[in-house]
Amino acid sequence: MGKYLTINGKKLEFRDERNLLEIIRKEHIDLPTFCYHSELSIHGSCRLCMVEIAGRGVMSACSTPPELDMEIKTNTEQLIEIRKITIELLLANHDRECTMCAKSESCKLQSLARRLGIEEVRFKNIFHKESKDISTYALVRDNGKCVLCGDCVRFCDEIQSIGALGFAGRGWRAKICLSFERNLESSECVYCGQCSRVCPTGAILPKTEFRGVWKALSDKKKKVIVAIAPAVRAAIGEVFGVTEENGTEIAGKIVTALRSMGFAKVFDISFTADMTIIEEANEFLERLGKGDDMPMFTSCCPAWVRFVEQYYPDFIKNISTCRSPQGMYGSIARRIMPEVLGIPKEELVIVSVMPCTAKKYEARRSELAKDGVIDIDYVITTQELALMIEEAGLRFGNLEASAFDMPLGFKTGGGIIFGNSGGVTEAVLRNVMNTNGDESEEFNFVRGENGVREAKLKVGTRELKLAVVHGLKNARKVLRDIRADKKRYDFVEVMACPGGCIGGAGQPVYSDLAVRKKRSKVLYENDKIMELHKPQDNPYVQKIYKDYLENPGSKKAHEYLHTTFKYRKRFKATLEIFKSHLEKSININVCVGNNCLRKGSKEILKHIIGDNKFKDNVNVQALICLEKCSNGPAVKINGKTFEHCTPGSVENAIKEELKK
Amino acid sequence: MTSNYSKFEAVCCILEENNFDKSKLIPILQSVQEEYRYLPAEIMSFISSSLDMSPAIVYGVATFYSHFTLNPKGENIIKVCNGTACHVKKSAAIIDAMRKKLGLKENENTTKDMLFTIETVACLGACGLAPVVVINENVHGQMTAEKIVKLIDETMGAK
Ligand code: SF4
Ligand code: SF4
Ligand code: FES
Numbered sequence: 001m002g003k004y005l006t007i008n009g010k011k012l013e014f015r016d017e018r019n020l021l022e023i024i025r026k027e028h029i030d031l032p033t034f035c036y037h038s039e040l041s042i043h044g045s046c047r048l049c050m051v052e053i054a055g056r057g058v059m060s061a062c063s064t065p066p067e068l069d070m071e072i073k074t075n076t077e078q079l080i081e082i083r084k085i086t087i088e089l090l091l092a093n094h095d096r097e098c099t100m101c102a103k104s105e106s107c108k109l110q111s112l113a114r115r116l117g118i119e120e121v122r123f124k125n126i127f128h129k130e131s132k133d134i135s136t137y138a139l140v141r142d143n144g145k146c147v148l149c150g151d152c153v154r155f156c157d158e159i160q161s162i163g164a165l166g167f168a169g170r171g172w173r174a175k176i177c178l179s180f181e182r183n184l185e186s187s188e189c190v191y192c193g194q195c196s197r198v199c200p201t202g203a204i205l206p207k208t209e210f211r212g213v214w215k216a217l218s219d220k221k222k223k224v225i226v227a228i229a230p231a232v233r234a235a236i237g238e239v240f241g242v243t244e245e246n247g248t249e250i251a252g253k254i255v256t257a258l259r260s261m262g263f264a265k266v267f268d269i270s271f272t273a274d275m276t277i278i279e280e281a282n283e284f285l286e287r288l289g290k291g292d293d294m295p296m297f298t299s300c301c302p303a304w305v306r307f308v309e310q311y312y313p314d315f316i317k318n319i320s321t322c323r324s325p326q327g328m329y330g331s332i333a334r335r336i337m338p339e340v341l342g343i344p345k346e347e348l349v350i351v352s353v354m355p356c357t358a359k360k361y362e363a364r365r366s367e368l369a370k371d372g373v374i375d376i377d378y379v380i381t382t383q384e385l386a387l388m389i390e391e392a393g394l395r396f397g398n399l400e401a402s403a404f405d406m407p408l409g410f411k412t413g414g415g416i417i418f419g420n421s422g423g424v425t426e427a428v429l430r431n432v433m434n435t436n437g438d439e440s441e442e443f444n445f446v447r448g449e450n451g452v453r454e455a456k457l458k459v460g461t462r463e464l465k466l467a468v469v470h471g472l473k474n475a476r477k478v479l480r481d482i483r484a485d486k487k488r489y490d491f492v493e494v495m496a497c498p499g500g501c502i503g504g505a506g507q508p509v510y511s512d513l514a515v516r517k518k519r520s521k522v523l524y525e526n527d528k529i530m531e532l533h534k535p536q537d538n539p540y541v542q543k544i545y546k547d548y549l550e551n552p553g554s555k556k557a558h559e560y561l562h563t564t565f566k567y568r569k570r571f572k573a574t575l576e577i578f579k580s581h582l583e584k585s586i587n588i589n590v591c592v593g594n595n596c597l598r599k600g601s602k603e604i605l606k607h608i609i610g611d612n613k614f615k616d617n618v619n620v621q622a623l624i625c626l627e628k629c630s631n632g633p634a635v636k637i638n639g640k641t642f643e644h645c646t647p648g649s650v651e652n653a654i655k656e657e658l659k660k
Numbered sequence: 661m662t663s664n665y666s667k668f669e670a671v672c673c674i675l676e677e678n679n680f681d682k683s684k685l686i687p688i689l690q691s692v693q694e695e696y697r698y699l700p701a702e703i704m705s706f707i708s709s710s711l712d713m714s715p716a717i718v719y720g721v722a723t724f725y726s727h728f729t730l731n732p733k734g735e736n737i738i739k740v741c742n743g744t745a746c747h748v749k750k751s752a753a754i755i756d757a758m759r760k761k762l763g764l765k766e767n768e769n770t771t772k773d774m775l776f777t778i779e780t781v782a783c784l785g786a787c788g789l790a791p792v793v794v795i796n797e798n799v800h801g802q803m804t805a806e807k808i809v810k811l812i813d814e815t816m817g818a819k
């Protein structure tokens with residue numbers, strides 16, 4: 001026996017839908033919502049999805065589970081008025097400079113105001129402009145555009161387990177902010193940008209830098225070269241209503257568009273993705289042989305790398321030291337291309353087009369700079385590229401396709417699938433299995449949508465255990481399991497964004513999972529029609545190795561293609577515990593970060609100042625943190641850090657210092 | 661020399677008594693506020709680190725409840741009622757007089773010397789005495805601008 005209810009007089013069967021909203025949307029009624037996201041928990045705060053239920057009155061559809069024989073109406077006069085009032089109230093406290101908002105065309109508030117036929121706002125305007133947070137390369141936050149739906153807060157917490165964003169205050173003072181009103185740069189944010197993807201308005205947006213690119217393009221003394229990431233071709237067509245099975249035509253159109261804008265050379269990041277695979281596979285086999293620092297983690301997602309650097313310093317050694325494809329492109333473009341292309345170094349401007357906000361940050365990592373000069377001058381997103389195409393007045397759909405420039409335009413299918421979650425692993429397997437004499441090219445078991453996909457694979461006599469992970473909360477779980485010895489892996493791929501780079505925050509905004517699946521399919525189809533599939537077969541890559549880098553893993557290769565990582569404090573705090581008035585006193589910093597605290601830093605503090613033993617000779621601060629989390633408690637005395645401290649050892653060290 | 665050690669130790673004890681349990685965040689913040697009379701940012705950072713939770717959540721809780729205060733309060737707390745009855749009886753003039761007397765700028769509620777904090781509250785339940793001011797624990801009814809200035813002088817003198 002089926003279960004039934006009625007919607008607008010129509011009898012409908014329901015099964016396991018979690019709430020009325022799901023049933024209503026299945027009926028192709030687009031009930032408006034801000035705070036409902038299929039990927040996130042239900043919040044029920046925006047009050048837009050109100051429906052009338054016979055005998056119960058007006059209720060929110062998103063948080064009401066279906067019941068037998070419910071009679072639901074979605075469009076009464078009263079409901080329409082409620083929705084209008086809600087939107088008007090939001091508009092009364094909104095920065096209504098919509099024509100100048102980058103979100104303009106995809107803004108949900110704007111489209112709802114239009115759909116609901118709002119012609120005037122009946123409430124007094126109480127909007128106060130606040131300054132924007134432009135502290136990072138990745139994002140811009142503008143609370144004036146916020147509708148307090150909380151989607152960003154929940155994404156950051158529920159999917160990424162970061163919790164950088166939160167609500168603060170209450171009532172009309174409520175707002176979204178980072179802890180203690182800090183800016184993004186000094187928060188725990190890892191720049192994945194997914195909060196900007198789910199934000200229905202322009203309150204969080206990827207930061208743009210394409211203005212600088214236009215400027216460089218119009219500078220006659222400069223030659224601007226550009227490379228596009230694999231995922232870009234899978235999504236940019238959405239902006240222009242162009243779809244294609246495998247993305248080659250679209251990639252060709254992008255090349256034409258970029259040439260017509262004046263770029264001197266148009267390359268493909270898939271080329272350096274091929275190189276990344278070769279280096280990474282080589283590193284993997286080396287580590288596997290030695291058994292050192294296993295499992296090896298991929299290093300191509302900068303948000304994931306930052307996540308490990310912030311939260312799991314003891315796993316930093318597990319990250320492959322390979323630069324990401326963008327990092328390798330930067331290095332080769334800056335250091336090798338001037339010679340290859342015959343462009344003087346000082347004339348060269350290097351641009352990359354990425355599906356990602358974290359890549360903007362990555363390009364500026366000091367570890368990727370040489371002598372203080374960063375490799376990549378501008379990182380623009382797929383969204384920005386689409387804007388530039390529009391600005392240039394190019395009819396994207398009508399453009400002829402043209403070919404990438406050589407050498408960095410040639411790629412194998414391995415470099416293309418990099419944009420999908422699982423792609424890196426598959427490409428590495430193509431390389432590793434080949435080096436081991438096996439010929440397989442498709443490894444379907446690493447493909448798919450699950451947040452954590454595990455696989456076992458025989459290589460020679462060994463059984464390899466792999467994990468493919470997307471979403472940082474999933475990554476956290478995997479790391480915890482590894483640490484607790486519950487899981488053992490040899491190779492772990494992590495992408496911070498759900499779906500991998502194709503789902504990146506620099507891509508055209510999507511909310512429907514089907515869109516992401518389609519993008520993923522484009523890359524796999526593209527791989528199929530490529531001539532070559534294994535990165536190591538790329539003849540141009542082979543030539544670069546021969547001419548400049550010797551062999552994978554060589555000293556030269558390390559100089560050009562590898563990088564380093566370091567522990568980054570999530571947040572800092574200093575507590576003045578004891579302040580001496582003497583000019584010459586010893587400075588003592590006791591770490592009270594979570595790890596050190598549990599291992600006894602409180603006892604140390606008590607011992608050294610509890611009975612005032614050193615009088616005014618010491619200055620004592622407790623702080624978070626000294627970055628020695630696995631070797632705590634850590635204490636710093638006049639600049640020198642001591643690990644595994646005990647009250648006694650610190651006392652002695654202070655006495656030593658006093659003798660000086 | 662100045663030592664904050666005992667306060668820090670107290671915070672540690674509060675955390676221990678609550679077994680470093682995230683779900684006890686509110687009672688933890690309450691006890692800490694009793695210790696410091698407000699919630700210093702660095703102590704909230706310390707609490708979030710020790711409870712292994714995002715500082716944004718701690719900050720969210722601390723700013724949600726009006727019971728918590730993020731700024732240190734003065735030695736004397738003056739509450740002025742601005743509920744309906746007191747408002748009608750011109751409590752606004754009293755607030756102005758007080759601000760002027762104490763030299764408080766707009767958005768400032770505590771004097772630089774940390775002697776006074778003024779707070780406006782919505783109804784103290786003594787509408788018959790409107791307008792009402794409470795200085796520390798003492799209720800003063802039928803307040804006027806002149807009287808409040810005198811009372812402030814008296815409070816200063818008593819210290
Ligand atoms: S960019 Fe990612 S980590 Fe940063 S606030 Fe947004 S969702 Fe959180
Ligand atoms: S910033 Fe955007 S996603 Fe976050 S609460 Fe505001 S409107 Fe919603
Ligand atoms: S979608 Fe239901 S209240 Fe926001």
